[in-house]
Amino acid sequence: MTTEVKPTSRERLLEAAATLTYRDGVGIGIEALCKAAGVSKRSMYQLFESKDELLAASLEQGIAAFVATLLPAADDGRSPRERILHVFEQVEAQAGAPEFRGCRYLAVQIELKDQSHPASRVAHRVKGNLTSFFRAEAERGGASDPVLLARQLSVVFDGASARAGIGADSLTGLIAPTVITLLDAAGMH
Amino acid sequence: MTTEVKPTSRERLLEAAATLTYRDGVGIGIEALCKAAGVSKRSMYQLFESKDELLAASLEQGIAAFVATLLPAADDGRSPRERILHVFEQVEAQAGAPEFRGCRYLAVQIELKDQSHPASRVAHRVKGNLTSFFRAEAERGGASDPVLLARQLSVVFDGASARAGIGADSLTGLIAPTVITLLDAAGMH
Numbered sequence: 574m575t576t577e578v579k580p581t582s583r584e585r586l587l588e589a590a591a592t593l594t595y596r597d598g599v600g601i602g603i604e605a606l607c608k609a610a611g612v613s614k615r616s617m618y619q620l621f622e623s624k625d626e627l628l629a630a631s632l633e634q635g636i637a638a639f640v641a642t643l644l645p646a647a648d649d650g651r652s653p654r655e656r657i658l659h660v661f662e663q664v665e666a667q668a669g670a671p672e673f674r675g676c677r678y679l680a681v682q683i684e685l686k687d688q689s690h691p692a693s694r695v696a697h698r699v700k701g702n703l704t705s706f707f708r709a710e711a712e713r714g715g716a717s718d719p720v721l722l723a724r725q726l727s728v729v730f731d732g733a734s735a736r737a738g739i740g741a742d743s744l745t746g747l748i749a750p751t752v753i754t755l756l757d758a759a760g761m762h
Numbered sequence: 763m764t765t766e767v768k769p770t771s772r773e774r775l776l777e778a779a780a781t782l783t784y785r786d787g788v789g790i791g792i793e794a795l796c797k798a799a800g801v802s803k804r805s806m807y808q809l810f811e812s813k814d815e816l817l818a819a820s821l822e823q824g825i826a827a828f829v830a831t832l833l834p835a836a837d838d839g840r841s842p843r844e845r846i847l848h849v850f851e852q853v854e855a856q857a858g859a860p861e862f863r864g865c866r867y868l869a870v871q872i873e874l875k876d877q878s879h880p881a882s883r884v885a886h887r888v889k890g891n892l893t894s895f896f897r898a899e900a901e902r903g904g905a906s907d908p909v910l911l912a913r914q915l916s917v918v919f920d921g922a923s924a925r926a927g928i929g930a931d932s933l934t935g936l937i938a939p940t941v942i943t944l945l946d947a948a949g950m951h
Contacts, residue, residue: 598875600789674875682928683872686787686863693928700930724931725940731930732921739871739882741889741920742913751914754947755940 583620585610590631595677599628599684599692629691632681636699639678642667644706653714654761657707657726661752664730665744668737675738676700679731703727716759725755772809774799779820784866788817788873788881818880821870825888828867831856833895842903843950846896846915850941853919854933857926864927865889868920892916905948914944 589610593601603624607614621627645651645659667673674680678696685693707726711719729751736742756762778798782790792813796803810816834840834848856862863869867885874882896915900908918940925931945951 596875598789598873600787675872679924679928680872682930683864683869683924684787686785688929697928697930704930721936721939724936725943727931728918728921728925728936728940730921731924732917732919735868735872735920735924736917739868739886740877741871741886741893742916747910747913747917750910751917751944754914754944758943758947 582610582612582616586612586617586620586627587631587634590627591635591677594628594631594681595674596672599681625691628681629695632678632692632695632699635677636695639699643703653710654756657710657714657756657761658749658752660703660706661730661733661748664734665748668734668744673738675735676731679735680738700727700731703730711759711761714761716756716761718759722755722759722761726752729755771799771801771805775801775806775809775816776820776823779816780824780866783817783820783870784863785861788870814880817870818884821867821881821884821888824866825884828888832892842899843945846899846903846945846950847938847941849892849895849919850922850937853923854937857923857933862927864923864925865920868924869927889916889920892919900948900950903950905945905950907948911944911948911950915941918944 586606589606593606593609603614603617606624606627607617610617617627621630643660643663645656649656651659678699681696682688682693682700687693688697704723704727708719708723711722711726716722729748733742733744733748733751737744775795778795782795782798792803792806795813795816796806799806806816810819832849832852834845838845840848867888870885871877871882871889876882877886893912893916897908897912900911900915905911918937922931922933922937922940926933
């Protein structure tokens with residue numbers, strides 16, 4: 574039994590860490606995480622060295638869903654411009670949900686304020702990969718300055734989703750026209 | 763003596779709250795705040811109802827510096843385009859400092875995840891005022907859609923400063939060309 578229970582406890586801890594830190598912040602206590610996961614603190618420390626490691630592992634596990642919900646399929650036959658717009662259409666759709674709090678990989682870095690924290694490192698890599706996706710599409714699409722365009726799109730991604738997450742703005746009629754303006758200015762038609 | 767000491771304790775608490783929450787986050791404990799301010803917990807609770815109120819008051823007090831360092835003087839004779847660019851030049855200059863962690867009024871809302879928190883309310887108002895500044899300048903400058911341009915500039919402000927704050931990017935060669943592209947697209951020359 575023990576060998577079967579352990580992976581389940583692990584999964585529940587990862588899920589609780591992902592859900593509660595997104596909703597309440599990285600300051601969420603170990604007690605609350607263990608309670609939500611239905612796992613004893615002792616079991617948690619058998620599975621993860623620390624809360625920091627649990628948080629990092631939960632962010633790592635979330636990457637697949639982040640990529641699947643945001644990025645287009647590798648060979649979907651659409652143009653680079655359409656593939657970039659796809660990402661922002663997805664963010665706009667996600668931002669409509671009442672539980673939306675912006676990009677978790679941005680938020681965790683802002684909250685931790687420590688670039689060397691294991692969770693910050695995971696988050697930093699995830700955001701770097703998104704910028705790399707933009708850059709690769711910008712290059713394929715013949716953008717005049719693919720590096721600049723990728724940086725600009727990353728700024729819009731983070732700024733718009735953060736603002737929607739705190740209720741400062743919605744993304745409707747905002748994110749698409751902004752991205753289109755930047756794509757047009759880069760000559761990416 | 764007591765009447766002279768009290769305002770000083772208040773000032774030191776506001777300063778400690780501003781500095782420590784910016785550096786370490788809103789999870790900073792009351793003990794740490796009081797220790798940094800050199801004020802007893804008892805004195806703190808005579809001055810502020812709660813840590814939440816202290817945080818809100820420290821954000822409120824920071825508004826004057828936020829406005830003074832970012833916004834141009836009311837009648838500086840420059841064009842609306844130049845006055846908008848001024849804000850982003852200031853952010854770019856601020857972001858060069860090693861202690862830069864992005865806009866405190868964005869960060870506190872992301873960290874608190876509670877729009878009804880007294881500190882979130884202050885921060886929400888401050889960011890709303892910045893968007894209003896952009897909108898007023900956009901209107902004066904004949905932007906094709908001043909509301910859209912103000913929202914876009916707010917996205918760039920928050921996205922760029924957040925990314926610089928977490929070390930994801932610098933603002934050099936990024937924020938100015940992005941803003942110029944948006945101003946040009948809005949016909950604000």
